[in-house]
Amino acid sequence: MEVQVKQIRKHFGPVKANDGITLSVPAGAIVGILGENGAGKSTLMKILSGFQPADSGEILLDGKAVTLRSPADAIRHGVGMLHQDPLDFPPMRVVDNLLIGAPGRLIPRRGDAAQAVADLAGPLGLTLDLKAEVGSLTVGERQQLELLRLLWLGARVLILDEPTTGISATQREQLFGTLRRLAEQGKTVLFVSHKLEEVQELCTRVAVLRQGRLIGEALPPFRVDKLVSMMFEREVTPGERLSCATGDTLFRLTDVSAEQGRIKLDPFSMDIHRGETIGLAGMEGSGQAVFLRSCAGLVATTGGRIQLEDVDLTGKNYHHFKKKGVAYVPAARLEEGLIPGLSITEHVLLTQHKPGFFIDRESGRKLAQQRIGDYNIKGTPASPVESLSGGNQQRTLLALVRPGAKVMLLEQPTRGLDIESVIYLWTKLKERCNDGGSIVFTSSDLDELLRYSDRILVFFAGKVSGPLDAKTTTVDQLGYLIGGRDISGTGIFDETDPVQEGGLDG
Amino acid sequence: MADLAARVRDHFTRERWINIGLQIGALVLALVLTTVILVAAGAPPLSAYWQIIKGAVGSVTGFSNVLVAWVPLLLAASGVLVTFAAGLWNIGVEGQIVFGAVLTTWVMRLMQDTAMSPALVIIIALIAGMVGGALWAALAGVLKTFGGVNEIFGGLGLNYVAAALTLWLIFGPWKRPGIGSMSGTEPFPDKLALPTIAGLRLSPWSLGLGILAVIIVYILLERTYFGLKLKATGASNRAAFLLGVPTWQYGLVAFLACGALAGLAGAVQVTAVYHRLIPSISSGYGYLGLMIGMLIAYRAAWVAPIALFFAALNIGSIQLPIVLKLDSTLSGVLQGALVLFVVLVEGARQRYLRRAGLKPGGA
Ligand SMILES: Nc1ncnc2c1ncn2[C@@H]1O[C@H](COP(=O)(O)OP(=O)(O)OP(=O)(O)O)[C@@H](O)[C@H]1O
Ligand SMILES: [Mg+2]
Numbered sequence: 001m002e003v004q005v006k007q008i009r010k011h012f013g014p015v016k017a018n019d020g021i022t023l024s025v026p027a028g029a030i031v032g033i034l035g036e037n038g039a040g041k042s043t044l045m046k047i048l049s050g051f052q053p054a055d056s057g058e059i060l061l062d063g064k065a066v067t068l069r070s071p072a073d074a075i076r077h078g079v080g081m082l083h084q085d086p087l088d089f090p091p092m093r094v095v096d097n098l099l100i101g102a103p104g105r106l107i108p109r110r111g112d113a114a115q116a117v118a119d120l121a122g123p124l125g126l127t128l129d130l131k132a133e134v135g136s137l138t139v140g141e142r143q144q145l146e147l148l149r150l151l152w153l154g155a156r157v158l159i160l161d162e163p164t165t166g167i168s169a170t171q172r173e174q175l176f177g178t179l180r181r182l183a184e185q186g187k188t189v190l191f192v193s194h195k196l197e198e199v200q201e202l203c204t205r206v207a208v209l210r211q212g213r214l215i216g217e218a219l220p221p222f223r224v225d226k227l228v229s230m231m232f233e234r235e236v237t238p239g240e241r242l243s244c245a246t247g248d249t250l251f252r253l254t255d256v257s258a259e260q261g262r263i264k265l266d267p268f269s270m271d272i273h274r275g276e277t278i279g280l281a282g283m284e285g286s287g288q289a290v291f292l293r294s295c296a297g298l299v300a301t302t303g304g305r306i307q308l309e310d311v312d313l314t315g316k317n318y319h320h321f322k323k324k325g326v327a328y329v330p331a332a333r334l335e336e337g338l339i340p341g342l343s344i345t346e347h348v349l350l351t352q353h354k355p356g357f358f359i360d361r362e363s364g365r366k367l368a369q370q371r372i373g374d375y376n377i378k379g380t381p382a383s384p385v386e387s388l389s390g391g392n393q394q395r396t397l398l399a400l401v402r403p404g405a406k407v408m409l410l411e412q413p414t415r416g417l418d419i420e421s422v423i424y425l426w427t428k429l430k431e432r433c434n435d436g437g438s439i440v441f442t443s444s445d446l447d448e449l450l451r452y453s454d455r456i457l458v459f460f461a462g463k464v465s466g467p468l469d470a471k472t473t474t475v476d477q478l479g480y481l482i483g484g485r486d487i488s489g490t491g492i493f494d495e496t497d498p499v500q501e502g503g504l505d506g
Numbered sequence: 507m508a509d510l511a512a513r514v515r516d517h518f519t520r521e522r523w524i525n526i527g528l529q530i531g532a533l534v535l536a537l538v539l540t541t542v543i544l545v546a547a548g549a550p551p552l553s554a555y556w557q558i559i560k561g562a563v564g565s566v567t568g569f570s571n572v573l574v575a576w577v578p579l580l581l582a583a584s585g586v587l588v589t590f591a592a593g594l595w596n597i598g599v600e601g602q603i604v605f606g607a608v609l610t611t612w613v614m615r616l617m618q619d620t621a622m623s624p625a626l627v628i629i630i631a632l633i634a635g636m637v638g639g640a641l642w643a644a645l646a647g648v649l650k651t652f653g654g655v656n657e658i659f660g661g662l663g664l665n666y667v668a669a670a671l672t673l674w675l676i677f678g679p680w681k682r683p684g685i686g687s688m689s690g691t692e693p694f695p696d697k698l699a700l701p702t703i704a705g706l707r708l709s710p711w712s713l714g715l716g717i718l719a720v721i722i723v724y725i726l727l728e729r730t731y732f733g734l735k736l737k738a739t740g741a742s743n744r745a746a747f748l749l750g751v752p753t754w755q756y757g758l759v760a761f762l763a764c765g766a767l768a769g770l771a772g773a774v775q776v777t778a779v780y781h782r783l784i785p786s787i788s789s790g791y792g793y794l795g796l797m798i799g800m801l802i803a804y805r806a807a808w809v810a811p812i813a814l815f816f817a818a819l820n821i822g823s824i825q826l827p828i829v830l831k832l833d834s835t836l837s838g839v840l841q842g843a844l845v846l847f848v849v850l851v852e853g854a855r856q857r858y859l860r861r862a863g864l865k866p867g868g869a
Contacts, residue, residue, distance in 0.1 A: 322750055330748060339742040339749070350738055351749055355731045400749065 001062050001078055001156040001188055002027045003048070008057035010043050010212075012387065017043040018054065019212035025205075027062075030179060030189040032199035035209035036231055036418040037391025038378040041192045044209070045159045048190070049081035050074030061157070080150030081159040082143060117148050124178045138284050140171030147178070158182065159190045162390065164198060165415045166331070168283040168444065169479070176202050194391075194418045195445075196224050228419065236420045238451065241471075244275035244433040245454045251295075251326075251407050251438060256304035258294040263287050264462045265294070267304060272407070272440065275433045279453030279470065280442040281482055286459040288442045289331075292409050295440060296328035297321035308407065325406035329397055331415060331442075337397045338385040344368045344396060345381040351400045375399040376424060390416040398425065408432065410441040414448065426452050446475050446482075460484040525855070532851040536843040543839060549832050557829055558822035558837070568821065570708040574779060575817035578603070578771035578788075580716035582795025583809050584723040585767030590799050591727055592760035593740030598646040598661025599768045600792025601668035602639040606769025608672060609638030610776045611783040614694055615680070624697040631698075632715075632773045639769015640762045642668065647761035651754050657761075665792075673785055680783065690784035700778035709778040716774075717810075719767055724806040736760060737804070768792060794820075797845045803852070816841055 003025045010018040017040045025031050035041050047054045050068035058065055061077055068074040071081070114130050121128055126144050137145065143163060150158065158179075164172050179189050179202065193199055199206060199222065206218045208230040216230050228236050251272040258265045265287050272278055280288040293299040295306065297318040306313045308324055322328070330336040338347065345368040349359060352367075368381035375395045379388045385396060394416050401408060413429070414422045429439055430452075443449050449456055455467035458481040465481055544551040563569050582599055589596035613634040617627045646664055649655040677686035700709040727733035738746040739753045747753045775787050794816055802808035823837035 318747075319750060319752060328748065335742075336744050336748055339738050339745045341741045342738060346734060346738075347749070349731070349734055350746075350751070352731075357732070358730055359734060 001186075002060075003079075003157055003188055003190075004058075004060040004063075005044070005048065006058040006060070008044060008047060008059075009055045010040075010047060010052070011055055016212045018047070018057075021057070021209070021212070021214050023207055023214055023217075025188055025190065027188055028183050028186045029205055030183050030191060030203045032203035032206040033190055033192045033209065034194075034196075034199065034206060034227060034231055035215075037395075037416075037421055038389040039209040039231075040212040041209055042161055042389060043212075045081060045161050045190065045192060048074075048157075049079050049159050051081070075150065075153045075155060078154055078156035079159070080153065080155030080157070081161065082146055082150070082163055083161055113152070117152050120151055121148055124181055125174065126178060138167070138171075140167035140175075140284070143167065143171075143175065144178075147175075151182075155187075157188045157190070159192075161192045162194065162416055163191070164193060164195060165412070166284065166444070169482070170283070172198075194416065196222075196227055196419070199227075200224070231418070232420050236423065238423050239427065241451065242426075242430045242433075243277075243454055244430060245277070246274045248274045250274040250276075250309060250436075252305075252307040253295070254305040254307075256294065256301050256306060258290055258299050258301045260290045260293070260299045263290050265290055266463055268464050269304075270457075270467065272438050274436045274438060276454045277430075277433060277439040277441070277452055278467070279449035279456040280440065280459065281446070281449050281456055281478055282442075282459030283482060284444070286482075287462040287464070288457075288459040289411065290462075291457075291459065291464070292328070292411060292440060292442060295407070296326060296409050298328065325404060326409065327401045327405035327407070328409045329401060329411060329413060331411035333390070333393045333397055333416075334386065338393060340386045341384060343382050343384055344372065344377070344379060347385065347396065347400055348381075351402060353402055353404070371399040375428065376421070391418060391421060395421065395425070398428075405432075406437055408437060408439045408441075410439060412443055413441050414443070414445075422448070446478050450475065450478065458482060528851045528855055529848065532847040533844065535847040535851075536840060539843045539847075540836070540840045544832075544836070547832070549830055554826065554830055554832060554836065557825055558819065560822070561825040562818035562822035567706065570703070570706040572814070572817045572821045573708050573713060575789075575791075575820050576814050577712045577716035577774055577778075578791040579794055579798065579813040579817055580809065581719050581767045581771035581774070582791050583798040583813050584720050584806070585764035585771075586795045586799035587723055587727065587802075587804070587806055587809060588736070588767075589760045589764045591733065591736045591740050591804060592757050593743065594650075594757060594760060595658050596643070596646070596661060596761065596764050597658050597796065598643060598664045599764060599795055600788055600790070601661065601665035602642045602765045602768035603772040603775075603788040603792045604665075604668040604672055605642040606635035606639035606765075606772030607776045607783060607787040608668070608675065608772075609641075609769070610635040610773040611675075611680070611691065614698060614776070615691075618694055618698055627698055628700060628777055631777055632770060635769045635773025635776070636766040637769065639767070639772060640765040643761040643765025643768070644758070647758045650761075651758060669785075672783065672787065676783060676785060688785055690780065690782045693782045696781075698777070699781050700774070702778070707779065712774045712778045715770065719770070720806075720809050723767075723809070727804075727806050768795075794841065797841060801845050801848050 004023070006022050008018050008021045009016075019040075021040070021044060033041050033045070043052075046052045048059065048068075050071045050073050053069075059068065060066070061079070066077050068077060068079065074080070117128075117130070126148065128141065128144055128148065147158070163175065167175070179191070183189055183204070191199070191203060204220065206222060206227065208215045208217070208227065210231065210233070218227065218230075225235065249271045253268060253270045253272075255267040255269055256265075257267045263285065280291065282288045290299055294301050297313065297316055297320065301314065304314070308326060311324055313321055313324060313326070318328075334340060342350070345361070345364045348368045348371060349355070349364040365381045371377070372379065372381065375398060377388070377395045377399065378392050379396075385393060388396060394414070398410075398413060408429070414425055417425060433439060450470050450473060453470040456470050456473060456478070457464050457466045458468070458478065460482065461484065468478075541551045544554055561568055562572050582603060586596060586599055610631045614627060614631045617630065642664060646657050646660040649660040650657045676690055680691045682692050700711045702709045727736070735746070735751045736756055738749070738751055739756045743753050771791060772787060775789075776783060780787065798809065798812050798816060802812055819837040819840060826832040826836055
């Protein structure tokens with residue numbers, strides 16, 4: 001289906017989220033929508049899919065002007081959207097989830113729906129267990145489910161807002177394959193992403209937004225540097241590889257084992273040094289999140305010892321860890337990280353180290369203003385966090401980590417950030433390393449892991465390999481390990497015993 | 507002057523006007539519904555409303571009685587607000603009032619025949635009421651925190667237990683010499699009553715306590731870290747916990763605070779109004795307090811005026827059965843309809859705001 005928008009405008013108070021956007025996309029195209037954080041991408045996508053109305057402007061589908069009053073209305077017109085942050089999934093079976101939003105009948109026909117969806121899934125190369133509980137699915141599987149649901153409801157235009165932030169490489173390949181096949185069938189795909197390699201790989205054209213306006217469009221072959229300069233109005237270069245690692249042990253794990261849900265971590269030992277950055281690699285659900293949470297005191301360890309400097313933290317609770325200087329930042333921004341309804345100022349106040357009894361709003365506002373400046377957040381001290389764009393929520397989350405934190409445990413810290421912000425944010429994080437803090441982070445982006453880590457741990461089915469020296473490891477090697485293939489003997493492992501020798505960079 | 511004008515203009519933005527309009531709309535709808543019910547019952551609506559107004563503010567006695575009813579409402583509603591802020595539906599507030607009254611009565615029975623000064627007895631009795639309410643709330647809190655029992659079910663159950671306990675005490679261990687009756691326990695001697703204004707049932711002391719409670723709760727919720735952390739807990743328990751708020755402890759403290767205020771309301775009913783324990787000692791003020799809490803959402807500043815309005819409705823309708831042969835529960839119908847429509851209108855407004863993108867639904 002051909003999609004056209006004309007002069008779309010959407011203002012939030014003084015913020016011009018969409019400022020007269022005109023764009024047309026032919027049927028069968030896969031369009032990459034690019035733009036820095038807060039450029040207005042999500043806003044435009046939500047308008048196109050009926051989640052919010054534009055202040056003014058027109059939407060044309062196959063040349064016919066339409067008004068989309070709600071998401072249900074949009075799907076009736078053939079437009080469906082996958083959201084930036086996965087929506088809440090209630091505890092129900094996959095097949096029941098499919099029936100939500102299905103038109104018509106009082107008594108749903110499970111059998112029919114299941115059959116229809118199975119018929120859809122097969123040719124697209126997707127396999128989904130219809131009897132599974134939605135809660136037990138990975139983010140990638142939920143995404144496939146949502147995609148199938150939209151197709152089953154008759155979507156001919158698919159909008160995906162940063163769909164690849166939480167899924168594994170395999171799932172991404174699968175998703176891309178599916179999208180290509182859909183495009184061949186004449187369906188139109190709008191694909192919002194900050195990852196230019198993905199756009200290069202998948203898209204048949206690109207549109208770039210900046211400050212609510214359409215800056216330009218491009219056709220393949222795409223040149224990354226050109227796209228970047230369109231997005232940011234200047235060149236962006238990743239800085240030098242920075243390492244602040246010292247040989248001084250800050251955080252010591254001795255035979256730590258843990259268990260959560262299906263994942264069981266084998267005993268593991270490691271010394272993390274002051275100033276060091278440790279990257280955790282692995283497919284989603286391989287144990288890196290459990291590892292991170294046990295280091296934070298959120299998942300009780302089943303054995304071993306955790307020490308921070310000379311303080312024994314073994315068996316202590318999360319708040320004790322936090323007090324001693326272990327900070328944890330979760331990946332789910334709006335579910336776990338930030339509190340919807342509260343402003344940036346209130347978040348800053350909430351995380352103040354030693355507050356008194358009465359709140360001094362004015363100093364809170366000043367402090368918030370300062371953090372907003374420090375972390376380049378697009379928003380005001382009074383902005384409720386849910387009104388910030390995805391990338392700006394992420395910055396706020398990191399701005400809340402208190403300055404004195406010694407060990408920072410970050411789950412996908414740059415999820416949803418644009419390229420420039422990723423670089424900026426890492427500069428900020430490395431400053432903290434320079435001050436003697438350590439970072440342990442997870443990421444699904446291999447380049448990020450290799451560029452910013454000193455050492456990397458690879459997780460596969462609860463087993464940890466490594467640490468690897470990030471300087472000498474290649475993307476391919478890392479990819480093999482993540483896929484569970486054994487490459488010991490290839491010389492990339494850190495051969496020394498990390499506990500006794502203090503690792504490679506020691 | 508220009509500055510002031512600008513501030514006034516900012517204050518009354520379009521959105522604010524829409525809000526005010528919607529609230530008035532809800533009030534009108536509630537009146538319409540009540541009127542329909544009155545007409546259906548064959549009663550003249552206008553004179554019914556006139557009776558209510560006259561009953562509430564038509565005389566000094568009438569208005570002083572409104573204030574008497576205002577006090578427990580203030581206490582219960584401000585307590586409810588503390589738990590609402592923490593995201594807890596403390597339905598148990600009714601039982602907390604009752605158990606506060608029970609403990610107050612118990613302490614006074616123990617001390618009434620001793621040589622202690624009456625003032626001291628009353629103070630201890632009031633404190634006992636707060637302790638009683640807090641204990642009853644702690645039960646609901648512990649059930650919720652450690653037993654995983656939803657506070658709505660726990661609270662509802664405890665309300666029944668408290669009511670049954672009162673009846674058992676009145677007809678059992680604490681029954682009047684001779685035979686127990688619905689009129690309650692043996693009244694306490696006059697010297698053990700909170701002093702009232704001459705000729706009226708209103709005690710300036712209890713009025714002071716009610717007003718003080720509202721002010722403290724307002725300051726607590728709006729101006730302190732405690733209040734902010736409580737709100738954070740209520741808005742997103744998980745995120746608040748990860749940001750460093752000891753969430754279940756805050757939840758328990760909210761229960762205790764609400765229970766103490768509710769218990770104080772029970773104590774006031776015993777020491778200042780009934781001077782004994784009666785079966786319906788709370789007069790349903792707990793449930794009314796909940797309704798007020800829902801009506802004003804989280805805006806602590808609104809407790810006092812809305813509670814006064816509800817108290818006026820309650821007192822004003824007392825005359826209805828006598829004058830118009832109408833049941834006095836009419837005020838309940840009006841109050842219920844009001845809450846219903848305000849909550850409905852608020853829901854519609856949220857939907858509208860979300861659609862207009864003024865409040866986001868996703869990212
Ligand atoms: N409901 C809202 N209320 C106020 N401002 C909003 C609201 N929704 C979006 N905005 C603002 O509009 C601008 C564009 O937001 P949008 O979410 O479209 O950005 P985006 O391009 O998707 O960014 P990101 O890459 O970070 O997800 C931002 O400055 C954001 O703060
Ligand atoms: Mg976005």
